[in-house]
Structures are given as structure tokens and as C-alpha cells.
Amino acid sequence: MIEGAIWRKWAFFYLPMALFLLFLLFPFYWMVITSVRPDGELYRPWNSVNYNPFWTWNPTWDHVRYLFEETLFAAWLWNTMFIALVSTAISLVCGVFAGYALSRLNFPFAGSLGTGIFITYLVPQTLLFIPLAEIIRNYRLGDTPWSLILTYPTFLIPFCTWLMMGYFKAVPKELEECARIDGASRWQAMLYIVIPVAIPGILSAGIFAFTLSWNEFIYALVFLSSPEQKTVPVGVTSELIRGDVFFWGPLMAGALLGSIPVAIAYSFFVEHYVAGLTGSVKG
Amino acid sequence: MGQVVLKGINKFYDSVHAVKDVNLQIRDKEFVVFVGPSGCGKTTTLRMIAGLEAISSGDISIDGSVVNGLAPMDRDIAMVFQNYALYPHMSVYDNMAFGLKMRKFTRPEIDRRVRDAADILGIGELLKRKPRQLSGGQRQRVALGRAIVRHPRVFLFDEPLSNLDAKLRVQMRVELKKLHLRLGTTAIYVTHDQVEAMTLGDRVVVMKDGVVQQVGEPLELYNRPANKFVAGFIGSPTMNFATVTVTEANGSLIAENAGLRIRLPDGTARRLRGHIGHKVTLGVRPEDLTVAGAADPDHPCFDAVIEVVEQLGSEILLDMKVGQDVMVASVEPTVRVNVRDKLRLAMRPSSLHVFDVKTEEAI
Structure with missing residues (x-):
């Protein structure tokens, strides 16, 4: 904290903090206000009488209703949830085992293999989708959820592996050695001791992976074509922007509803997740 | 089992x-x-x-x-x-x-x-x-x-x-x-x-x-102790070491260096017969040093200058300069000494250790 006079606290802490919060929260506010504003207000020219862009006196649920009745938004939500959960689960299982192996088992080239895995994470998706599209087509997976469930791990597994490697390194080696003397095999020591201790790390890797796949856009745009297969980010942008007409109300309502599950996931695990990032293991 | x-x-x-x-x-x-x-x-x-x-x-x-x-x-x-x-x-x-x-x-x-x-x-x-x-x-x-x-x-x-x-x-x-x-x-x-x-x-x-x-x-x-390392590692404060030359005078063996000249007790002398004219490392524990005087006059004695006095209650640790060497003695708490005092100390003859200078093995 900042020491000294009250004005210093305001000048160097509260004021910058308030500006930061304003900057951070304004897009969300804009999203909320647009999604409950009637069309009549949304499409009014800026110089009309009584024009107030930041507030509305006539809130309406029309856009949300439109979203669920006139579009396949519910299906998109379900698709996104299903794809995000399954690809996160696959990536977590692989990431935890790979991270454990790379940080704990001494085998030749473990270090360079770890770096190699991280480098694959750095290959931009905008390049990777071209060869992946070929593969998806060859296996006839196009326009199915599996096209995403199987391609998301290409960036999620390196990410989870890297995160878990760091976390496993922070778990004292003696815990595992003690378990092995106590009568556990290497496998049991990992299952009963190392993984439970690493739960905060696993949770934060999971939340990150879930968010990444929930928000993913380019693969979903390329691999899915029929409206009923789409995910929220792709569905909302492709079905609610028709030509050069933006359906701002439903668009913002869709964006808002689409970000709620991620927000819930974060707030639910926030304590574990912070502990995971700071790598705190107390003996 | x-x-x-x-x-x-x-x-x-x-x-x-x-x-x-x-x-x-x-x-x-x-x-x-x-x-x-x-x-x-x-x-x-x-x-x-x-x-x-x-x-x-x-x-x-x-x-x-x-x-x-x-x-x-x-x-x-x-x-x-x-x-x-x-x-x-x-x-x-x-x-x-x-x-x-x-x-x-x-x-x-x-x-x-x-x-x-x-x-x-x-x-x-x-x-x-x-x-x-x-x-x-x-x-x-x-x-x-x-x-x-x-x-x-x-x-x-x-x-x-x-x-x-x-x-x-x-x-x-x-x-x-x-x-x-x-x-x-x-x-x-x-x-x-x-x-x-x-x-x-x-x-x-x-x-x-x-x-x-x-x-x-x-x-x-x-x-x-089998060698100088063990002698120095075991015991606290650690054993004092001094490199001395063994010489013979009047039938008895003398160990001496720049600040130290003592007649070696019989037991030690017997072991050092083969080392006359050579250097050896002498070792004595702080607790085997006493203020000379009341003790047996046969005990090997030497002079030291007190540099630091550490009062521990149950004993006094004296950090001393003996010629070129630094030594520590642990003496009775009743001894009254001051820094820079000159003091004559005696060592218990049976507890004198000798080590080879090169191999550091006990002799």
C-alpha cells in the first residue's frame, strides 16, 4: 500500500484504480445497455432530440427473446459447452500426465522436449488451420463438434502441459519419495499424493483451457458451416450480422449471455486459481 | 531384525x-x-x-x-x-x-x-x-x-x-x-x-x-581421532592445531615453532621417535588446556596472549595468540583474565594429538 498523506493515496491508488476499472468495465456496460435497449433507440441518429447513448428509460427483453426464438442460440450454447468441456477434459488429462513426466521422470531430452512442446503452442492458429482443415476433411469430421474437440487440444495440451510442469516442479520431491518408501508405487504416489497436492494447478489449467476453447473463433469458423452446429462466438457473429446489417440488440445479448458461463467458472474457482498461479504448496 | x-x-x-x-x-x-x-x-x-x-x-x-x-x-x-x-x-x-x-x-x-x-x-x-x-x-x-x-x-x-x-x-x-x-x-x-x-x-x-x-x-x-579432519570436526570448540618441528635435546623430544616450545610427554615422544627433524601437526583440545601453576609441573607449558574473552557462564573461552597460531582454551569460570594479558597455559599430557603434516593421519 501507499504510505503517507491521504491525497497521495487518492492520487496514486484510488484514482488510477478508478480509471482502470472504468476502462475495463465500460465494454461490459455497453454490452448490457445495448442488449436491453429497444431498436427505436438503437438506430436513432446521434443528433436527434433527447439522444442519450449511455442510458435507456425503456428497457426491453425483446433482443433476448429474439435470440432464443428466432435464432439457434440455445443450440450454440449447448454446442460451445459440450465442445469446451470435452476438449478441456482431454487436454487436462494429457497435460497432467505429460507435465508430470516432463518435470519428474528423468529421461534423456526431457528439457528440450518441454521447450519443444511450448514452441508448438506458439505456432499461430491462423497458420495451423490450413493443414488442419485438410485433415478434418480427410477424416470427414467437417461440420461436426468433433472437428473442434480434436483440434482444440493442439493448442490446449501444450498450454496445460507447460502450466502443469511448472506446478509439479513446485511440489517437493520428498513428498513423492516418502510415499514411495511408505509403500506406494510411482503410479500410486502420483495418484494419491502429487495430483491431490497439485489440484489448484490443475484447476487453473482447466479454467484457462475452458476459456480458451469457449472463446475460440477461427477453427470454429472454418470447420463448422451449418447454423445448428455453430458455437456461440461464430453463431452470433455470422447469423446476426447479415450483409452489412448489424442486429446490435441480439448481437450484444448473445455476447453477454455467452460470457456468463466463463464468468461463473472463474468466480467459482477464483481462490484455487490464484493459489495455482502463485504455486503455493505448504508442507 | x-x-x-x-x-x-x-x-x-x-x-x-x-x-x-x-x-x-x-x-x-x-x-x-x-x-x-x-x-x-x-x-x-x-x-x-x-x-x-x-x-x-x-x-x-x-x-x-x-x-x-x-x-x-x-x-x-x-x-x-x-x-x-x-x-x-x-x-x-x-x-x-x-x-x-x-x-x-x-x-x-x-x-x-x-x-x-x-x-x-x-x-x-x-x-x-x-x-x-x-x-x-x-x-x-x-x-x-x-x-x-x-x-x-x-x-x-x-x-x-x-x-x-x-x-x-x-x-x-x-x-x-x-x-x-x-x-x-x-x-x-x-x-x-x-x-x-x-x-x-x-x-x-x-x-x-x-x-x-x-x-x-x-x-x-x-x-x-584417526586424522586431522576427524579431530577438527568432532568437539566444540574445535581442536587447536599448530605445526611444529620435532627436535631432540638432553634425551627428550621438543616440539617447537615460532611461538611455542614444549617438551613432549613420554607417551607422545615414543611415537615421534621417527620424526626427529621433521614437521608434525600438534593438536590439543581447548578443554585440555589449563592455566599453568597449580597443575602438575611436568605438564608441557607455553605462553599466550589473550585476544578475546568469551564468558559462557559454565566456562570461559579464551581466544589467544600463540606465536603465529591462534588457539582457543576453555578454562574454569573462576579464572580472572583480561584482554591482552599474557598467560601461561599447561596442556594435559595424555591428551596431546599428533598428525602427519602431509597425510594428516594420526601418528
């Missing part, structure tokens, strides 16, 4: 030869302490006995059967680690029960053993707590409890007291000794603290640079 035999044990880490040809027979029910400065290979040796570290060459056998290839779990040993290594997500009870569960003990048997161990260690009321809710001393007890519930053949201790504060360390040291007397299980204990080694060990193994320097009972190491 718990007899451990190390035969020609070596450990290489790439090009580093960490443990060099260690041979040792540890008897059943014996408490053996490995002691030495950091990096001397004592912990590596212990980890090889535990099976946590592969043996580069040699054999380790427990109760007559070679265990080189056995996994840690199959060696029937228990180990207490320096940082306790308590499982943070388990209660004290589960920490202690883990090893028994892994070995498929029945539930009532596990319960009985955990409660027995908890009673012995006085941690009965802590069983439901998590490790992070315990103090350092309590964690230490739980770590001990986890080791004793299994009734293993051998206990291994890797500097278990070094994370405790000084007072608690002394207390736990006594408890460890009592525990060993009560359970009678063979124990191998690693420490860098010579006081722990002397007080706990039935026998002490002094190591340096991967080589065993001497194996013996504590008093044997203290009274008859």
Missing part, C-alpha cells in the same frame, strides 16, 4: 565421484550416525540405502539379502525427511495411516497402530488436524509417527532436526534417543551437527568428500 551391510558402495553423478568405496556393517538395533560437512556424501549414502538413488557399484544388503534392485517400498524401511514431507492434503491420522493402507492392513489394525504411535509421541489430540495447522515440533513428531507405525526393519533419518529452533532441537534429540531405546529398531541418521552425532549415535561414521574418515563410538572419535 535390521542388519544393514554396505559393501564397496560407490556413487557417480556423471563425472563427480560422490561416494567412494563405503564399507560398513550396521548391527541390529544399532543407532548409527553419518556426520560430515555438506557435500560429503552422507545423504547420498542414506538415499542409496533407501532406494531413492541408484547405486553405481557395490552391494547393500538388509538382513543378509541384497536389496540393490529393490524398489523403496520393498525394502521395509521408513524415512524421516528434513522438511518432514507431510502430505499437505491429508490429516495427521491419514498421514500416519497412508503407509499401512498402501500395504493393505485391515482398518482396525491401522487404527490401533496409529493410536499407539500417537500415544508414544504425544500427538493423540492432533490426529484430525492438517499439517499446516501444526507447529514445527508437532510436524516433526507426525513425521516420526508416520515412520514408526509401520514397524520397519530400519529407520532412516535425513537431518530431521535441522529445521527446528535450537531449544526444540535439543528436546527432540532427547526424545529421539528415548524412542530408539524404547523401540530398539536399527536407525541410520544423517546430520552435519557433530553434537547430534555424539549424543545420538551408538557409533558415528565421519565422512568427507565421499570417503569414510573414521567409524567408531563417540568417545573413541573424540579421544582417538
Whole structure:
């Protein structure tokens, strides 16, 4: 904290903090206000009488209703949830085992293999989708959820592996050695001791992976074509922007509803997740 | 039973030869302490006995059967680690029960053993707590409890007291000794603290640079150190050393250097007959020095200038300059001396140690 006079606290802490919060929260506010504003207000020219862009006196649920009745938004939500959960689960299982192996088992080239895995994470998706599209087509997976469930791990597994490697390194080696003397095999020591201790790390890797796949856009745009297969980010942008007409109300309502599950996931695990990032293991 | 035999044990880490040809027979029910400065290979040796570290060459056998290839779990040993290594997500009870569960003990048997161990260690009321809710001393007890519930053949201790504060360390040291007397299980204990080694060990193994320097009972190491390293390592404050030249005058041997000239007592002189005209290292413990005068006039005496006086209550430590050498004497608390005083000191003739200058072996 900042020491000294009250004005210093305001000048160097509260004021910058308030500006930061304003900057951070304004897009969300804009999203909320647009999604409950009637069309009549949304499409009014800026110089009309009584024009107030930041507030509305006539809130309406029309856009949300439109979203669920006139579009396949519910299906998109379900698709996104299903794809995000399954690809996160696959990536977590692989990431935890790979991270454990790379940080704990001494085998030749473990270090360079770890770096190699991280480098694959750095290959931009905008390049990777071209060869992946070929593969998806060859296996006839196009326009199915599996096209995403199987391609998301290409960036999620390196990410989870890297995160878990760091976390496993922070778990004292003696815990595992003690378990092995106590009568556990290497496998049991990992299952009963190392993984439970690493739960905060696993949770934060999971939340990150879930968010990444929930928000993913380019693969979903390329691999899915029929409206009923789409995910929220792709569905909302492709079905609610028709030509050069933006359906701002439903668009913002869709964006808002689409970000709620991620927000819930974060707030639910926030304590574990912070502990995971700071790598705190107390003996 | 718990007899451990190390035969020609070596450990290489790439090009580093960490443990060099260690041979040792540890008897059943014996408490053996490995002691030495950091990096001397004592912990590596212990980890090889535990099976946590592969043996580069040699054999380790427990109760007559070679265990080189056995996994840690199959060696029937228990180990207490320096940082306790308590499982943070388990209660004290589960920490202690883990090893028994892994070995498929029945539930009532596990319960009985955990409660027995908890009673012995006085941690009965802590069983439901998590490790992070315990103090350092309590964690230490739980770590001990986890080791004793299994009734293993051998206990291994890797500097278990070094994370405790000084007072608690002394207390736990006594408890460890009592525990060993009560359970009678063979124990191998690693420490860098010579006081722990002397007080706990039935026998002490002094190591340096991967080589065993001497194996013996504590008093044997203290009274008859095999070389200069052991002499300096065992005992506190450490032994005083002075390099002297042996000469002969009037039929008796004289040891002298720039600030020291003493007539060697008969016992020592006999051993040094072959070294006349050569240099040797003389060693005398601070507690074997007394203020000259009342003592036997036969005792070898020398002059010293006091540099620092350290009052410890039960004794006084005098840091002195003797010619070119610095020496420490531990004298009676009744002695009245001041800094820069000149003092005549006598050494107990029987407790004079002599070492070869080159090999540093005792002569």
C-alpha cells in the first residue's frame, strides 16, 4: 500500500484504480445497455432530440427473446459447452500426465522436449488451420463438434502441459519419495499424493483451457458451416450480422449471455486459481 | 531384525565421484550416525540405502539379502525427511495411516497402530488436524509417527532436526534417543551437527568428500581421532592445531615453532621417535588446556596472549595468540583474565594429538 498523506493515496491508488476499472468495465456496460435497449433507440441518429447513448428509460427483453426464438442460440450454447468441456477434459488429462513426466521422470531430452512442446503452442492458429482443415476433411469430421474437440487440444495440451510442469516442479520431491518408501508405487504416489497436492494447478489449467476453447473463433469458423452446429462466438457473429446489417440488440445479448458461463467458472474457482498461479504448496 | 551391510558402495553423478568405496556393517538395533560437512556424501549414502538413488557399484544388503534392485517400498524401511514431507492434503491420522493402507492392513489394525504411535509421541489430540495447522515440533513428531507405525526393519533419518529452533532441537534429540531405546529398531541418521552425532549415535561414521574418515563410538572419535579432519570436526570448540618441528635435546623430544616450545610427554615422544627433524601437526583440545601453576609441573607449558574473552557462564573461552597460531582454551569460570594479558597455559599430557603434516593421519 501507499504510505503517507491521504491525497497521495487518492492520487496514486484510488484514482488510477478508478480509471482502470472504468476502462475495463465500460465494454461490459455497453454490452448490457445495448442488449436491453429497444431498436427505436438503437438506430436513432446521434443528433436527434433527447439522444442519450449511455442510458435507456425503456428497457426491453425483446433482443433476448429474439435470440432464443428466432435464432439457434440455445443450440450454440449447448454446442460451445459440450465442445469446451470435452476438449478441456482431454487436454487436462494429457497435460497432467505429460507435465508430470516432463518435470519428474528423468529421461534423456526431457528439457528440450518441454521447450519443444511450448514452441508448438506458439505456432499461430491462423497458420495451423490450413493443414488442419485438410485433415478434418480427410477424416470427414467437417461440420461436426468433433472437428473442434480434436483440434482444440493442439493448442490446449501444450498450454496445460507447460502450466502443469511448472506446478509439479513446485511440489517437493520428498513428498513423492516418502510415499514411495511408505509403500506406494510411482503410479500410486502420483495418484494419491502429487495430483491431490497439485489440484489448484490443475484447476487453473482447466479454467484457462475452458476459456480458451469457449472463446475460440477461427477453427470454429472454418470447420463448422451449418447454423445448428455453430458455437456461440461464430453463431452470433455470422447469423446476426447479415450483409452489412448489424442486429446490435441480439448481437450484444448473445455476447453477454455467452460470457456468463466463463464468468461463473472463474468466480467459482477464483481462490484455487490464484493459489495455482502463485504455486503455493505448504508442507 | 535390521542388519544393514554396505559393501564397496560407490556413487557417480556423471563425472563427480560422490561416494567412494563405503564399507560398513550396521548391527541390529544399532543407532548409527553419518556426520560430515555438506557435500560429503552422507545423504547420498542414506538415499542409496533407501532406494531413492541408484547405486553405481557395490552391494547393500538388509538382513543378509541384497536389496540393490529393490524398489523403496520393498525394502521395509521408513524415512524421516528434513522438511518432514507431510502430505499437505491429508490429516495427521491419514498421514500416519497412508503407509499401512498402501500395504493393505485391515482398518482396525491401522487404527490401533496409529493410536499407539500417537500415544508414544504425544500427538493423540492432533490426529484430525492438517499439517499446516501444526507447529514445527508437532510436524516433526507426525513425521516420526508416520515412520514408526509401520514397524520397519530400519529407520532412516535425513537431518530431521535441522529445521527446528535450537531449544526444540535439543528436546527432540532427547526424545529421539528415548524412542530408539524404547523401540530398539536399527536407525541410520544423517546430520552435519557433530553434537547430534555424539549424543545420538551408538557409533558415528565421519565422512568427507565421499570417503569414510573414521567409524567408531563417540568417545573413541573424540579421544582417538584417526586424522586431522576427524579431530577438527568432532568437539566444540574445535581442536587447536599448530605445526611444529620435532627436535631432540638432553634425551627428550621438543616440539617447537615460532611461538611455542614444549617438551613432549613420554607417551607422545615414543611415537615421534621417527620424526626427529621433521614437521608434525600438534593438536590439543581447548578443554585440555589449563592455566599453568597449580597443575602438575611436568605438564608441557607455553605462553599466550589473550585476544578475546568469551564468558559462557559454565566456562570461559579464551581466544589467544600463540606465536603465529591462534588457539582457543576453555578454562574454569573462576579464572580472572583480561584482554591482552599474557598467560601461561599447561596442556594435559595424555591428551596431546599428533598428525602427519602431509597425510594428516594420526601418528
